[in-house]
Amino acid sequence: xxxxxxxIRGRVQGIRFRKLVENFVKYxxxxxxxxxxxDGSVRGTLQGEKENINDFISWVEDNPGFSKIxxxxxxxxxxxxxxxxxxxxxxxxxxxxxxxxxxAVSNLFKSFGEEEELNVPNHVAIIPDGxxxxxxxxxxxxxxxxxxxxxxxxxxxxxxxxxxLGVKYITFWGFSTDNWKREKEENDKLFDVLLKGVxxxxxxxxxxxxxxxxxxxxxxxxxxLVEALEKLENETxxxxxxxxxxxxxxxxxxEILRAVNKLLKAKAKNVSEVQFAxxxxxxGVPEPDLIIRTSGEKRLSGFMPYQGVHxxxxxxxxxxxxxxxxxxxxxxxxxxxxxxRFGGD
Numbered sequence: 001x002x003x004x005x006x007x008i009r010g011r012v013q014g015i016r017f018r019k020l021v022e023n024f025v026k027y028x029x030x031x032x033x034x035x036x037x038x039d040g041s042v043r044g045t046l047q048g049e050k051e052n053i054n055d056f057i058s059w060v061e062d063n064p065g066f067s068k069i070x071x072x073x074x075x076x077x078x079x080x081x082x083x084x085x086x087x088x089x090x091x092x093x094x095x096x097x098x099x100x101x102x103x104a105v106s107n108l109f110k111s112f113g114e115e116e117e118l119n120v121p122n123h124v125a126i127i128p129d130g131x132x133x134x135x136x137x138x139x140x141x142x143x144x145x146x147x148x149x150x151x152x153x154x155x156x157x158x159x160x161x162x163x164x165l166g167v168k169y170i171t172f173w174g175f176s177t178d179n180w181k182r183e184k185e186e187n188d189k190l191f192d193v194l195l196k197g198v199x200x201x202x203x204x205x206x207x208x209x210x211x212x213x214x215x216x217x218x219x220x221x222x223x224x225l226v227e228a229l230e231k232l233e234n235e236t237x238x239x240x241x242x243x244x245x246x247x248x249x250x251x252x253x254x255e256i257l258r259a260v261n262k263l264l265k266a267k268a269k270n271v272s273e274v275q276f277a278x279x280x281x282x283x284g285v286p287e288p289d290l291i292i293r294t295s296g297e298k299r300l301s302g303f304m305p306y307q308g309v310h311x312x313x314x315x316x317x318x319x320x321x322x323x324x325x326x327x328x329x330x331x332x333x334x335x336x337x338x339x340x341r342f343g344g345d
Contacts, residue, residue, distance in 0.1 A: 130295025130319030177251030216250030
């Protein structure tokens with residue numbers, strides 16, 4: 001058992017940094033405390049296994065969330081019996097101050113009170129467009145773009161970035177109802193990529209306690225793909241803190257029509273918005289706050305027409321295989337600067 005005492009300097013106050021630390025220690029079995037200091041730094045003490053302490057150091061050095069670390073002092077010692085083992089984790093809250101370094105002449109302290117809430121989207125949906133164009137620009141067959149885009153290592157890097165930023169739900173549109181119009185050979189190759197990806201993702205999902213959901217139809221896929229999707233859903237349904245959703249054979253109009261037919265079959269009358277939402281594929285999942293589409297196309301193509309009415313939209317020029325965690329972070333930063341009024345003032 002090791003103990004780390006640390007002081008972190010830089011942009012670490014006013015961005016929910018202490019909450020990010022709390023989320024990290026929750027999944028890495030660390031105990032201790034973290035608190036803001038009057039000089040603008042964050043300090044704390046954590047106890048845990050050596051491997052988990054080292055992971056915490058790497059996590060801080062990676063500038064999690066919207067932080068910008070300029071200094072990281074740390075002291076690591078063994079936890080001795082007479083030191084006492086810490087049993088829980090807490091965020092210590094008190095008045096926060098920082099010195100405005102750019103106005104050193106006045107040497108004023110500016111009180112922030114408690115940390116400002118950063119406007120991080122709870123649910124981000126991504127339309128990963130441009131896979132085939134990415135491949136063709138490199139002289140490759142179109143399905144090679146799907147292979148590149150479906151690399152589990154690249155996708156989990158995006159998931160990890162989303163978790164660092166505080167995003168709780170992330171949704172990908174992998175195959176639309178309109179995509180059946182493509183050549184069968186290309187679709188078959190895409191389904192092979194999807195099957196391998198779904199099977200490989202299970203280990204990551206269990207290790208990181210990620211809940212997986214499939215949105216869309218299952219009646220037109222192979223038995224193997226359906227079984228893999230259902231296995232992933234069933235074996236992760238107990239998790240709730242972080243969620244990954246995959247839209248396959250999904251179309252917004254198709255989803256709405258299937259929902260209407262469910263209500264007709266149930267002989268429902270005077271249907272409310274809540275009742276209607278409960279027969280959509282996204283039942284129990286909050287509406288997306290942010291929808292990102294890659295490859296420069298500025299349309300939604302029928303993606304979540306009911307759920308996305310209040311979503312902020314960001315269109316990225318890069319093809320999806322080139323869309324990296326830092327691009328995702330830039331989108332979330334853009335979202336955080338926007339003012340959402342939902343029809344009000």
